[in-house]
Amino acid sequence: MLYTYPIIECLSENKNDTEWYKELVRRNVIKFNKLIDRVRLCNNCSSAHIYFVDVCPNCKSIDIKRSRFLHCFTCGYVGKQEEFNKGYDLICPKCNTHLKHIGVDYDLPTAQYVCNNCGFVFDEPETIYRCMTCGEQGSPDKLKVQEFYTIKMTLFGYEWLLLEQKKIVFSILNESFKYVSLEYFQLILDWFIKLFRRNKNFSFGLLLIKFQNIEEVIEYYGISKSMEIYREIANRISEILRNTDVVCRDENYKLWIFLPATYKKGICKRIEEVVKNIQPDKEVKIRFHKKIKYSFELSDESDAENLMNELDTDND
Template identity: 35%
Template sequence: MSIPNPRIAILGNRVPSLNLPELEHFSDLGSLLAARAFDVVLLDMPAAYAGKVLRKLRSIPPYRYTLIYCCRDQDGWCEALGDGACPVDASEIKQLWVAWQERFRLLEQGAAPERFESRVLSWLWLRGNTYVYALRDPEVPQHYRYPLLEALADNEQINAFVWLGLMVQQGWLEEGVLVDRVRLCSECGSGRLNYIDVCAECQALDISRQPSLHCFTCGHVGPQESFLKDGVLLCPNCLCRLRHIGTDYDRPMENYRCRSCQAFFVDAEVQARCLDCGLSHTPDKLRVREVRDFRLTEAGRFRCRQEFSERSVPGFGRLNLLGGKDFYDLLSWQIQIVRRYPVPTFSLIGLRFVNLSGTLSQLGEQRGHAFIDSVADRLKETVRETDRCSRSTEEFFWIMLPHTDGKGLECVKQRLSRIAELFSAPEVSDLSLRVVSITAPDDLLDQEDGQLLLARLAGELV
């Protein structure tokens, strides 16, 4: 069955190297939006205009997830909202679109993501290894913004930095390159700060650098000009004549003078004054924020797969999987219980589907999900209603078995061995299953909690 060519629209100038019957040219954004939505959009215009067009296209549902390429130079907006430079030929565009379309079909099988976090994770999942990019912008108080989050917000009030931190804590996103480190006002959170030197004694702003002298006879310290009288150096306090530096006087390190309190000091005190709220801080009281790019984790990619499966076809979603932190907390609680009350025991099984990611890539999205469904069916036959499951990555699957001793654990492992029968087909022959298990409290180490236990067992599965 031949794959149809994508419908491609060019906004701006024509691209002479692309000669496709499906290609249509539009000179302005209004005419593009008036037509039926296209599969791929090419923006042949300067980066400043392309960025504005991308902001508009990503904010409306028909082009929220569409592949959009920039044919000329790219600025930060293009990098954050687009899909990169325009491919050199039409066949490459088709290949990229086919790969994207396989994933998008899964999205279409259920309702469109309604929650903000689902829209962002879906956008990243459709593109594989891409990032939520930070963009430097002097117009915003924090100096940086995240264009993708703003475009997908649908008029929701989103604090981008707080939301990204929450996604990292939940394990859906991970930190990428450190772009910058900014300091913000502790009162209003603005990064518009003016660093000023003030008097170390009274914090007055009116200070000046002024050379001073120190009389050894009486210890008086004052401005150099007050020691000058009729062309000679004379201490204004004790009236002794100062002839030799190092013997009669010296120049102290205090070179700053406050015009308000007349104090002399070595170094001025530095204060950061917020230009938005006017509050002054010492630099150590400012909030320090690291600005980074973010990308989807393996757990985040699995969450997208699971979410689509729950909306369309049966899959791992039927196993009532717990998130990473919830599973760690539940496992730690069980460990505390069996250490205090050894009976009844519980067991834990770890499964690693070696080379699962590579196998799914070879099978493609549709066949890959069909295979996942068959694995989920076998797991469903093994897992009881009282058991709890979790997946820390695409390959690692955990089953906690309450009230299960060593003998019961062996029975469960025998049933799990049926999963390996699914790996006999040639297209999944590179896939293998590794199993590790423990029974608590006998197999626990001292001071071991849920997270440390999973880390130890995961090491045995590598």
């Protein structure tokens, strides 16, 4: 098609996957920007590798020749100049008149071509196209017209992509932690709250980690580097955890960690140190909010749900 989009070659199996990027345009992810060219494509196979050939308008043969024609005023005969040539003189082959003066005895008609196949005499040949790819031929007005534009990402597309990448980055945490579902997590927590109320030896901690600037990190470092950074952070945090700790993540990029048999404060500080040690030395740092509540801080009527809400709402 003469033009391709490198990014489509990269991401799609079909180099000329016009339907795919048109679909992305329809979804407002990308938009056409600047018109680059208008190309005519084969009606049959959409190839741009076509050429044009002149043919006889009567029998479509390509065996046509441009000739000089003469028109005898005496008898009206029109023929090729060769038929009139007699030495240096021009003699009409029909009526034998000696043609001396142009405009008086004869003239040159506009007909310029003759077909060697059918003998047809005509002013202008017909032009047809032929496709080098599939062999299709026909009238040029049957050709498909395709306009090529540069493509630009829309603001919507940009934000959509960022959100998708954020999901990918957050799912990296899957590799380091064994998760339980939110429902199950709350069930365990509720059960432990009841246990603790009966017996203060069943102490625990509930930790919330919120990664605050995943988008900013992706924009600055790119998706692969960002995945590396968060993978490392998740690995380090998982090393601090004990195998009795239970992890859960919700849809809002929050990491919940339930730490049974925890009395002492200090895990927040350790997490902070761990992340500080692997912070990239560039200007954009990993920012995250962490907050812990211990069982001894429980209010009388707290259950799992409002304990989690309490942790989530005060963002200091």
